[in-house]
Amino acid sequence: MLYSMIMAGGSGTRFWPMSRELFPKQFLSFEGPDSLLAKTVNRILPLVPEDRIAIVVGATHASETRRILQGMNDGLGRECRLVIEPRSLNTLPAIALTSLLIAREDPDAVVAVMASDHLISPQDHFLALVQHAAGIAQNEKVLLTFGIPPHRPETGFGYLELGEELPAFSTGLFTARKVAKFVEKPDLTKARLFLSGGRHHWNSGMFVFSVRTFFEELSLIQPTLFESLSSVREALGQAEERRAIDHFYRHTSPLSIDYGLMEHSSRVWSISGPIDWKDVGSWSALDDISPHDNEGNVVRGNAVMIDTENSIIHADKRVVALIGLKDMIVVDTDDATLICPKDRAQQVREVVSRLRDRNAVEAMEHRTTHRPWGHYTVLDQGPMYKLKSVTVNPGGRLSLQMHLHRSEHWVVIAGTARIILGEEEIFLHTNQSIDVPKATKHRIENPGKVPLIIIEVQNGEYLEEDDIIRFQDDYRRTDETHDTFAPPPVKEDHP
Amino acid sequence: MLYSMIMAGGSGTRFWPMSRELFPKQFLSFEGPDSLLAKTVNRILPLVPEDRIAIVVGATHASETRRILQGMNDGLGRECRLVIEPRSLNTLPAIALTSLLIAREDPDAVVAVMASDHLISPQDHFLALVQHAAGIAQNEKVLLTFGIPPHRPETGFGYLELGEELPAFSTGLFTARKVAKFVEKPDLTKARLFLSGGRHHWNSGMFVFSVRTFFEELSLIQPTLFESLSSVREALGQAEERRAIDHFYRHTSPLSIDYGLMEHSSRVWSISGPIDWKDVGSWSALDDISPHDNEGNVVRGNAVMIDTENSIIHADKRVVALIGLKDMIVVDTDDATLICPKDRAQQVREVVSRLRDRNAVEAMEHRTTHRPWGHYTVLDQGPMYKLKSVTVNPGGRLSLQMHLHRSEHWVVIAGTARIILGEEEIFLHTNQSIDVPKATKHRIENPGKVPLIIIEVQNGEYLEEDDIIRFQDDYRRTDETHDTFAPPPVKEDHP
Numbered sequence: 001m002l003y004s005m006i007m008a009g010g011s012g013t014r015f016w017p018m019s020r021e022l023f024p025k026q027f028l029s030f031e032g033p034d035s036l037l038a039k040t041v042n043r044i045l046p047l048v049p050e051d052r053i054a055i056v057v058g059a060t061h062a063s064e065t066r067r068i069l070q071g072m073n074d075g076l077g078r079e080c081r082l083v084i085e086p087r088s089l090n091t092l093p094a095i096a097l098t099s100l101l102i103a104r105e106d107p108d109a110v111v112a113v114m115a116s117d118h119l120i121s122p123q124d125h126f127l128a129l130v131q132h133a134a135g136i137a138q139n140e141k142v143l144l145t146f147g148i149p150p151h152r153p154e155t156g157f158g159y160l161e162l163g164e165e166l167p168a169f170s171t172g173l174f175t176a177r178k179v180a181k182f183v184e185k186p187d188l189t190k191a192r193l194f195l196s197g198g199r200h201h202w203n204s205g206m207f208v209f210s211v212r213t214f215f216e217e218l219s220l221i222q223p224t225l226f227e228s229l230s231s232v233r234e235a236l237g238q239a240e241e242r243r244a245i246d247h248f249y250r251h252t253s254p255l256s257i258d259y260g261l262m263e264h265s266s267r268v269w270s271i272s273g274p275i276d277w278k279d280v281g282s283w284s285a286l287d288d289i290s291p292h293d294n295e296g297n298v299v300r301g302n303a304v305m306i307d308t309e310n311s312i313i314h315a316d317k318r319v320v321a322l323i324g325l326k327d328m329i330v331v332d333t334d335d336a337t338l339i340c341p342k343d344r345a346q347q348v349r350e351v352v353s354r355l356r357d358r359n360a361v362e363a364m365e366h367r368t369t370h371r372p373w374g375h376y377t378v379l380d381q382g383p384m385y386k387l388k389s390v391t392v393n394p395g396g397r398l399s400l401q402m403h404l405h406r407s408e409h410w411v412v413i414a415g416t417a418r419i420i421l422g423e424e425e426i427f428l429h430t431n432q433s434i435d436v437p438k439a440t441k442h443r444i445e446n447p448g449k450v451p452l453i454i455i456e457v458q459n460g461e462y463l464e465e466d467d468i469i470r471f472q473d474d475y476r477r478t479d480e481t482h483d484t485f486a487p488p489p490v491k492e493d494h495p
Numbered sequence: 496m497l498y499s500m501i502m503a504g505g506s507g508t509r510f511w512p513m514s515r516e517l518f519p520k521q522f523l524s525f526e527g528p529d530s531l532l533a534k535t536v537n538r539i540l541p542l543v544p545e546d547r548i549a550i551v552v553g554a555t556h557a558s559e560t561r562r563i564l565q566g567m568n569d570g571l572g573r574e575c576r577l578v579i580e581p582r583s584l585n586t587l588p589a590i591a592l593t594s595l596l597i598a599r600e601d602p603d604a605v606v607a608v609m610a611s612d613h614l615i616s617p618q619d620h621f622l623a624l625v626q627h628a629a630g631i632a633q634n635e636k637v638l639l640t641f642g643i644p645p646h647r648p649e650t651g652f653g654y655l656e657l658g659e660e661l662p663a664f665s666t667g668l669f670t671a672r673k674v675a676k677f678v679e680k681p682d683l684t685k686a687r688l689f690l691s692g693g694r695h696h697w698n699s700g701m702f703v704f705s706v707r708t709f710f711e712e713l714s715l716i717q718p719t720l721f722e723s724l725s726s727v728r729e730a731l732g733q734a735e736e737r738r739a740i741d742h743f744y745r746h747t748s749p750l751s752i753d754y755g756l757m758e759h760s761s762r763v764w765s766i767s768g769p770i771d772w773k774d775v776g777s778w779s780a781l782d783d784i785s786p787h788d789n790e791g792n793v794v795r796g797n798a799v800m801i802d803t804e805n806s807i808i809h810a811d812k813r814v815v816a817l818i819g820l821k822d823m824i825v826v827d828t829d830d831a832t833l834i835c836p837k838d839r840a841q842q843v844r845e846v847v848s849r850l851r852d853r854n855a856v857e858a859m860e861h862r863t864t865h866r867p868w869g870h871y872t873v874l875d876q877g878p879m880y881k882l883k884s885v886t887v888n889p890g891g892r893l894s895l896q897m898h899l900h901r902s903e904h905w906v907v908i909a910g911t912a913r914i915i916l917g918e919e920e921i922f923l924h925t926n927q928s929i930d931v932p933k934a935t936k937h938r939i940e941n942p943g944k945v946p947l948i949i950i951e952v953q954n955g956e957y958l959e960e961d962d963i964i965r966f967q968d969d970y971r972r973t974d975e976t977h978d979t980f981a982p983p984p985v986k987e988d989h990p
Contacts, residue, residue, distance in 0.1 A: 355816075431902055
């Protein structure tokens with residue numbers, strides 16, 4: 001059976017300040033309302049049902065990933081499987097572990113490995129390409145890569161040096177070839193030669209293989225890594241599973257599938273066809289993706305522009321006024337603004353690393369934080385208070401909780417709230433308010449059909465999120481266990 | 496007696512987004528905590544007592560000007576007189592009207608006319624210069640200008656072409672000369688010639704004259720304007736005074752004192768001396784005023800800078816990240832951001848004019864609005880709610896008021912409030928809250944010794960500031976009369 005593995009381990013640095021450590025690129029939308037991750041899942045869904053889609057994510061991104069999947073197409077993404085990595089070790093360990101989990105369900109599975117930050121069209125060509133590749137992978141026992149014919153001398157991608165063509169495996173649309181060599185990111189001179197020579201394709205980072213072939217090659221090329229997976233294999237489905245995976249991640253070194261496996265294998269073929277492929281790599285990539293105005297600008301949000309050309313402007317809601325800018329990137333969010341020339345977009349990482357050194361919250365998270373029940377935004381904070389707008393989705397319910405260092409005051413702005421306060425149950429309607437004293441158990445629920453919006457004023461000497469004692473939680477946040485490759489959590493009945 | 500007239504009619508466009516129509520440049524601080532206006536008043540105070548200082552302001556800036564004056568040196572500026580202009584007609588009509596008001600108090604008065612947006616040091620030289628000029632103005636019956644020897648080929652100022660030196664009126668420090676000609680802003684070639692020739696000074700826009708000499712020259716050079724002042728002269732101190740002034744402003748054309756009077760008068764002398772004079776004309780002027788870091792940047796606020804040189808960065812509190820900027824201006828405020836090259840700082844006016852065309856509130860006012868009793872900041876607003884932080888100064892009291900379209904919920908964050916709600920009086924302490932229903936009379940007072948901070952959540956279908964019915968107000972905002980040149984309002988006793 002065909003499975004798909006979506007690599008969603010982004011670290012949130014390249015699209016700062018729109019991305020943050022806790023809200024990386026794959027959660028952002030660049031084309032239409034859907035996030036890159038949702039687009040990636042949607043793209044493969046006609047070919048691979050959701051319970052055969054495995055999404056590889058870091059532990060800090062798991063709950064936001066679930067939220068996005070549950071929000072897709074009326075919950076159609078809800079059955080996708082998550083493989084939660086305890087730390088990021090580049091692609092090969094993650095692909096090996098996930099292939100192991102898949103092989104346990106179906107030893108004959110064929111897997112299509114996708115990145116979560118590509119834009120690909122048209123979808124029907126893409127699906128036909130995956131299907132064609134899956135057939136070859138199964139029958140010919142080869143590792144397939146997707147090569148993209150270059151249309152500019154790009155220095156930001158790796159390249160495939162193409163070998164002999166395989167007409168027996170090519171169709172009217174798709175061409176299959178052996179891969180002679182994997183080539184690292186070239187300098188501009190080389191990239192120009194690759195472009196004119198016609199013997200190099202971009203390495204898209206997508207792969208198709210049967211798990212059988214994958215492990216055959218892995219055992220030959222990376223015997224140590226293969227060996228260290230064996231204790232995970234034995235623990236699968238047992239109580240020790242999580243511990244075995246943690247052990248594997250602690251004792252394995254970072255390695256990419258390109259350098260760790262593909263470039264050493266003689267069983268690598270490449271396939272290419274008429275698909276439009278875009279890597280959303282950094283802010284400057286928006287020039288590739290987004291429509292331009294008459295002056296060559298990509299503009300989102302509220303901008304006043306005078307003599308401004310070929311620039312990328314991204315504003316949340318504040319006014320951004322630009323005079324005489326050329327080839328610049330300006331990104332304005334609630335709590336941070338980035339300004340840099342397009343050709344220095346890669347240095348945004350340095351900004352994030354400086355902010356991390358300062359322990360600045362702006363490296364880590366947005367003012368708005370998503371939760372399984374909805375989201376909240378910090379509107380303001382001062383020495384003894386914090387102000388939040390809290391939105392609870394219909395049917396959503398916060399945990400039954402208590403704070404030791406703060407009291408809270410809630411004003412309902414829209415919708416209806418069912419409030420538990422101590423032993424009381426209270427219904428609060430728009431324009432009503434309630435005080436929640438320190439050390440009092442409380443809970444907010446939205447029993448209605450429209451979002452519940454509450455303004456919360458917190459008062460106290462300590463106002464961090466970790467001043468919370470949870471007594472009961474619909475979203476399993478009272479314990480810390482993770483089930484690898486488990487189906488998503490079932491919502492408990494209300495007590 | 497010596498009077499001072501301070502021209503504070505700025506329109507708030509050149510320093511947008513730090514300045515706004517309702518918060519122009521003279522209210523901003525660039526050097527230390529004091530506003531330019533407060534600095535201007537402080538500078539002249541040792542020579543001219545506050546009740547002989549007249550500040551010319553537009554009607555929309557009067558209350559903020561009073562607030563600044565009352566906040567200076569424990570209220571030392573409180574007795575300054577305000578001349579409130581119904582509309583701005585450039586400098587000559589304002590100077591003529593104010594001279595008339597001064598002449599009524601003292602027909603022999605000498606007036607020193609100052610701008611409210613200059614930085615001048617050292618103060619003792621400046622005061623000596625004014626005093627010396629005042630003596631000459633009185634004895635010689637001439638109009639004196641302050642000329643500044645140029646030290647760069649500035650194209651943004653007007654120049655004085657100097658005539659014969661007057662050794663009898665010069666001292667060791669100061670040189671007096673006749674003025675041969677007023678010269679308009681030159682192009683760069685001319686400005687370079689002026690700089691090397693040594694026969695031109697910058698026209699600082701400061702003047703000293705006796706009101707007698709001023710009106711003699713005005714009657715000769717601008718007989719129509721002089722004539723139209725006569726009905727104001729007759730109405731002074733009468734019930735019709737305000738109406739006469741309004742009539743004068745409606746029927747007079749804009750005219751500057753330079754072009755309308757000085758350049759046609761043969762009785763103009765100039766005086767210059769060792770003072771350091773800076774015109775705070777636009778964002779690029781900060782290079783003149785502020786200290787620079789090792790890379791030549793002027794930085795205020797929270798900035799992360801990579802390879803950024805010779806730029807002016809002004810950030811309120813959000814993080815601003817800059818990569819590879821040269822000679823740029825970046826100004827980041829609560830609700831708007833400006834980015835432009837230094838040499839285009841003048842075009843900030845165009846931004847403001849575009850925002851005005853859109854009726855954008857960002858042209859007009861800041862999120863924080865000052866009131867006689869304190870200030871408030873709009874923290875957030877949505878379709879049915881508005882969120883404010885309200886700070887009431889010790890002893891301050893809002894008007895007794897009522898809203899027809901909104902209810903309000905208050906949470907005290909700091910301090911103690913005395914609340915009138917309907918017929919009740921309630922004391923509210925930190926961490927307590929109260930609901931104020933629609934159409935209920937209410938009032939907030941800070942009876943304590945520390946600022947009272949309240950978070951206000953407004954709820955309703957119409958949330959503008961004009962939904963207010965005031966029943967009693969300590970700050971005379973229940974009626975609309977203005978007394979020209981009246982002493983400042985006396986605080987009423989609490990009822």
